[in-house]
Amino acid sequence: GIQELESRFLVPGDLLILTGNKVQMPCDAILIDGSCVVDEGMLTGESIPVTKTPLPKMESSMPWKTQSEADxxxxxxxxxxxxxxxKGACSGTVRAVVLQTGFNTAKGDLVRSILYPKPMNFKLYRDAIRFLLCLVGTATIGMIYTLCVYVLNGEPPEEVVKKALDVITIAVPPALPAALTTGIIYAQKRLKKRGIFCISPQRINVCGQLNLVCFDKTGTLTRDGLDLWGAVPCDRSGFQEVHSFVSGRSLPWGPLCAAMASCHSLILLDGTIQGDPLDLKMFEATTWEMAVSGDDFHIKGVPAHAMVVKPCKTASQVPVEGIAILHxxxxxSALQRMTVIVQEMGGDRLAFMKGAPERVASFCQPETVPTSFVSELQIYTTQGFRVIALAxxxxxxxHHTTAFTRDKVEADLIFLGLLILENRLKEETKPVLEELISAxxxxxxxxxxxxxxxxxxxRKSGMVSESQQVILIEANEITGSSSASISWKLVEEKSIAHSNQDNYINIKEEVSDHGREGSYHFALSGKSFQVISQHFSSLLPKILINGTIFARMSPGQKSSLVEEFQKLDYFVGMCGDGANDCGALKMAHVGISLSEQEASVASPxxxxxPNIECVPHLIKEGRAALVTSFCMFKYMALYSMIQYVGVLLLYWETNSLSNYQFLFQDxxxxxxxxxxxxLNGAYPKLVPFRPAGRLISPPLLLSVILNLLLSLAMHIAGFILVQRQPWYSMEMHSACTVQNESISKLTISPTAPEKIGSNGAFTSFENTTIWFLGTINCIIVALIFSKGKPFRQPIYKNYIFVLVLVIQLGVCLFILFADIPELYRRLDLLCTPLLWRVYITIMLSSNFIVSLVVEVSALRLLITVEAIIENQALWTTFKRGFGYQSKSQYRIWQRALADDPSWPPLNQTSSSDMPECGSGVSYSNPVFESNEEKL
Ligand SMILES: Nc1ncnc2c1ncn2[C@@H]1O[C@H](COP(=O)(O)OP(=O)(O)OP(=O)(O)O)[C@@H](O)[C@H]1O
Structure with missing residues (x-):
């Protein structure tokens, strides 16, 4: 019997009856009766509703997945x-069997992938841990030093332990890991303002490393709402004249018109027709109407609630009353086609197929496909039109419709003709691609x-420039006795006879070749990609180095291509819009989904x-976040080292910084x-090099170490010099009693300064000197380490930061030069003669100037190294000069291919030697092979 239960009681195997609309699925279930229209946006990011059909009934004990005829x-x-x-079928009910519940469902999978994301293996985090370990090492040295000094001075054991442990907290700042994430937090906020949402923030840093971005075409590079340009009907004599829809003229009645009216998966939802934009445009061109058969509108032989299409009253003479879509x-995407079974009212029962032309033609009776099929198709595809065939x-x-299996219906079809759809580029596509290429x-x-x-x-989008060649690679499977083969053909640019210039952005416009790598691009289809992966795997990396156009790719092939690029050490971004890109979006280092949803779980x-402008934004923000993380890391490391050096110097005198002094600095x-x-955002221009992806990179370490040495030198100089001053160790009764006395009057005494007049145990001239030097040094380091161009906005634009620095410096100088006994007493400072304060200022100024010079040269070095690595021409010079080799796989291949005169092969066909094992290739190139050995 039927029971109404709470969804938590569902278990696999239960039979569900779906009633009504707008039901949120509580489990995964297989539809066995009726059909459903589902919004899968939550899983795929795709906003177009998807039609679900029942699992075909089969008398077989095979697993259900294999019984399914298609996807x-x-x-x-x-x-x-x-x-x-x-919508119920004949029985009137929609039934489904529970397949999985809870965390085993698709949603559970998603939640799991969010909770436990794919490890990013980003070197930054590994380096951060190494850096931390270095600091721990430094802290250990400091601890040993403290133990020795304090034990030798006969300090009580608890004091020794306390001071030794203090060193750890000083040398290893607890906020260090948080410092790495600051950049990410700011970047995430800025991205959100631009309408870019992120569910995996740690990937923002990875965005800064991207060096290859894959784009889906339809809906991403080109507009989603395709316009129907024309139809090319065909009969036994071949293709007829093009019927243009531009004038608004509808197609005369015939099977092609019937196909356009009924071969789609559109639905009527609250009175509006919804579904795939392609289907919608096609249906709209017929000027027919859509309705649902019901009680007031019943057609004999057609189940209730079936979708019915009818010619509108104004439509040209149509002999049928309407067509009911039965199944x-x-x-x-994997099948590249769809099929419907329809019933003409008072007429025949028909099957219509619509899909990729080559696919549809392969299901047709060969004699019905015109001999000029390939050339006719080429006329339109070379103009960039999107072509769909109908049969x-x-x-x-x-027979009852359920008796027809997909195999049976999709066979021996009669070819009907082609639908030509305009495939306009989005306005933003070309400038964005140019920006990326020049970067x-x-x-x-x-x-x-x-x-x-x-x-x-x-070509039209500028991805391939006019001066560059496209080489078509075609690979074929083993057929009979012949082994798998691969051929290379140069695509000749034909002058476009039927060019419709209005459709596109001006193609004559000059595309800057600056920054383009290589003068040729490979283009291949999904089928060839599959064959190459299986039988010519050794050629695959060489093809991918210059592979730019991958067409007829199934969703699975899209994600394996992304994976192959990753194997070559590329940092891969993928930008797509539809459900067919889901796998690739998840596989890429950075998946960017163009979706109406706020944050689609389909991609990070x-x-x-809805255009690709987000890609350069994301890269810029990623780079800025990386630089921010480095700046913060450097600052935190140096700030802790400044405190460490100061405290260890004071420990020498068994002194330290007081609590308020620490508090002020911290x-x-x-x-x-x-x-x-x-707070400064990303630099608006995308520069042609990336920031270092590693914390432990020579320029960064160099800058930290040099700045550290400078601070160390300044602190030691201050520490020693203060002890050599004539007034050092004079008896101090009040912190500022010496203010007006002349230094010459001061007596020199060999004893340590007394601390009478101050309430702290820390007050000493060394303490005062070290504290001022350390505190102002922290401000100097912050200024020196804040990086602006080329990855972030210049520092002076970070007004708040500049203001903070000015105020901090002002306050510090005020404390240094103003004689306010109460303030000095609270901060455990001693008043020093004015001349010494001037000395302190001179020491700090010299430190600032030298640090600035050091930092600028370290930055220069960083940029030069990066530019050399990224620049092919300079690269060779650098390599020869220094024998430096990048370890990235794609760099290794690029160098090998650049030295190979016979690459790329042109107008050749080669075959695989060992079809069974699938690894050998008969294509041999002695130069290439010898190069390969060297790698
Ligand atoms: N609604 C449809 N009905 C029938 N065939 C279709 C439909 N939509 C697309 N096709 C055909 O199937 C092919 C593959 O479609 P798919 O959605 O995988 O990719 P696409 O939309 O062409 O391009 P992209 O992968 O760039 O988004 C299309 O090129 C087209 O020939």
Whole structure:
């Protein structure tokens, strides 16, 4: 019987009956009866509703996934998704069997992947730990020193232990790990303002390292809402004249018109037609209407609630009253087609197929496909049009629709013609791609569309410049006795006869070749990619180094391509919009989904602005975040080292800094600096080199070490010099009694200064000198270490930080020069003669000047090294000069290929020697092979 239960009681195997609309699925369930329209945006980021069909009934004990004729996901209602519409079949009910519950569901999988994300293996964090260990090492040395000094001075044991432990907290600042995340927090805030949301903030740093970005084509580079440009009907004599939709003229009645009206998965939701934009445009071009058969509108032989399409009253003479869509075999990217079974009212039962032209043609009776199919297709694809083919066949009426399997329906079809859709570039596409290319970031297109269309779009978008060549790689599977083969063909640029210039951004516009690597690009299809991966795996890296256009890629192939790029040590970004990009978005280092949702779980980043402008923004912010992390890290490390050096020097006299002195340095100086230092945003221009991805990089270490040595020298000089002053050790009754006395009057006594007149146990001239030197040194270091250009806005634009520094410096100088006994007493300071205060100021100023020089040269070194690594021409000079080699796989391959005169092979075909083992290639190139040995 039927029971109403709370969803938590569901267990796998339960039978669910879905009633009504807008149901949130509490579990994963297989649809066995009826059909549903589901919003899967939560899982995939895709805003278009998806139609789910029941699992076909089969008399077999095979696992259900293998029984599914196509994409098994088309029969599964996933947990967390919303069923917008549930339509019963003949029995009138929509039934599903519970497959998984709780954490075993697709939603559970997602939650798990958010809780335990894929380890990023980003060197930054590993280096941070090493850096921390170094600081711990330094602290240990300090502890041993403290033990020795205090024990030799006969201090009580608890004092010795206390002082020794103090050294650890000074040398290893507890806020150090937090410092690494400041950049990320600020960048995340700024990204949010731009409508870019992030569910995995630690990846923001990775964005700063991206050097290859893959783009999906339709909906990402080109506009989603395609305009129907025309239809090319065909009959036995071949293709007919193009019917243009531009004039608003609808297609005359015929099977092609019927196909356009009924072969789609559109739904009627609250009176509006919704679904795939392609389907929508096609249906709108027919000017037909959509309705649902019901009690007031019943058609004989058609189940209630079936979708019906009818010619509108104003439509040209149509002999049928309407067409009922009886069954749908939905579209899937992997299949590249969809099929419907329809019933013409008072007419025939028909099947219509729509999909990628090559796919559709392969299901048609060969004699119905015009001989000029390939050339006709090429006419449109070379112009960058998106082409869809349609086909149909008559079905027997005496069978029930459920008796037809997809295999049976999708066979022996009659080819109907082509639909030509405009594929306009988004306005932002070309400038963004140019920006990325000139910043030496590789751009790659991975699309499900036709190869020729993809090549044309790549040219028009500037991904491939006019002066660069496209080499088509075609690889074929083993057929019969012949082994797998691979051929290389130069794509010749034909003058476009039917060019429709209005459709595109001006293609004549000059594209700057600055920053382009290589003068050729490889283009290949998903099928060839698959064959190359299996049979020519040794060629794959060489192809990927210059592979730019990947067409007819299934969702699975998209993600394996991203993985292959990662194997070559590229930092890969993927920007896509649809459900077919989900895998690749998750696989990439940085997945950016263009989705209306605020934060789609389908990828770490989601951009609400539906164009690729978000990509350079993200890279800029990532770079700024990386630089911020480094600046903070350097500052925190140096600030703790300054305190460490000062305290160890004071320990020599069994003295230290007082609590208020520590507090002033920690709170008034470092905390304020830490909070404001990184408020400056990313630099608006994307420069052609990346910031160092590692903390332990020579320029960074050099800068820290040199600055540390400078501070050390200054502190030691201050410490020793103060003891040599004629007034040192004079009897002090009040902190500022010497103010007006002449130094010559002061007597020199060999004893240590007395601390009468001050309430602290810490007051001494050394303490006062070290404290002033340390505190102002912290301010100097903050200024020196704040990096602006080329990755962040200049420092002077960070007004709050500049103000904080000015106030801090002002306060410190005020304390140094103003004689306020109460303040001095509270801070455990001693008054020193004015001349000594001037000396302190001179020491600090010299430190500032030398640090500035050191830092600027360290920065120069950093930029030069980065530029050399990123610049191919300079690279060779550098390599020859210093014998330096980048360890990145793709660099190694690039160098090998640059030295190989016979690469790329052109107009050749080679075959795989060992088809079974799939690793050998008969293509041999002695120069190349010998190069390979060297690697
Ligand atoms: N609604 C549809 N009905 C039938 N065929 C379709 C439909 N949408 C796309 N196709 C065909 O299937 C092919 C693959 O589609 P898919 O969605 O994987 O990629 P795409 O939209 O062409 O491009 P991209 O991967 O760049 O988004 C398309 O090129 C087209 O020929």
């Amino acid at each position: 098994y996901k088309r029969h599964v209602l996933f947990c967390g998704t919303e069923v917008i519409q549930a 749908l075999f939905p579209f899937s 149909y066949k008559k079905l027997e009426t005496d 030496r970031i590789r751009t790659v297109m991975i699309t499900g569309d036709n190869l020729q269309t993809a090549i044309t779009v790549a 980043f989601t951009s609400k602005t 709170l008034a100086i470092t905390t304020l600096i830490g909070v404001t230092m990184n």
